[in-house]
Amino acid sequence: MKNSWVRALEFRDKRSFRVLIVSDYIVNPGRYGADLSIKKLFERIEERGFGIIKMPPIHLDQKKVEPWIVSAADQIQEYSNRGFKIAVLCLSFLQDGGVWMSRLRDELKERGIDSFKFETISEEEIQKGTAVNKIEQLW
């Protein structure tokens, strides 16, 4: 734990202190016709104890997405400030790494948060089952 706030507060429970922001594609692969490897990717994220913040689905009207983006950015700031490990998970074979990821990037930039981790994993890494290992090495 890097942050004194978190050191000072003992949460005294089972939380992992690790959070991933993911696109709808990873949580609901079935509706995108994604193959089984994406379902397995979700299961590996679960097994390794990451908490998930899910982005809204692709079909939501662009005008109605903004509050979800603001909410995700607020959480990124809060987890980062408290010393939790948090990253945005992007997929190399999806436009922008996943739905609404470029909007999130813009929101963070507007807040002056330029160095935040957007980690991109490839189809090959997912197929080989090495994607989650790569994420864990981020910190």
Add this chain to the structure above:
Amino acid sequence: MAKGKVAFVAHCLLNQNAKVAEFARLPGVVSPIIGKLREKDFIIEQLPCPEILAMGLTRWWTTRDIYDNPGYRRHCRNLAKFTADLIEDYYRRGFEIILVGLDGSPSSGVRYTGSSDPIWGGRPQATVDQYKIVPGKGIWIEELEKELQSRGIPFPRATGIPMDSQDFDMDKAVKEFEEFLGESSGVQG
């Protein structure tokens, strides 16, 4: 015939890191519950967590009584507006919709919420045995219900996973949840 099935789940069922201190029972995803939804081909949507968005990760333990004030209700109403946009989208497209909250939570309780005796407030000196699980919805779920009503959308068939109860038993909760999922359809557009 529904076009599909969608479950709106309490934020912390996908992310236990959002819980108030001492209440995370698992590292991240509550897999026994989320797994049941995936097995049954539900699309999963995550509700916002009003507590982390207002008070952050280092918030004090709180009860429904404390959150039941105009400012917190306004905050929840703001979240309810954009959450209802998404629920309405599924409703208009003919999806079966269910809601899975967090029973015992002052915000996300569906069947049960949390109160205290004596009422908490002022200098923090709470003990967990003062936290009483009482029938009723949490403030956030109440405001979401009101927003849906104002749009003429019925509140989805809903349950709560009682993870804020001190005597929480995961096996029992999963069994209850399976029974809930096995019952008749939820709200359908």
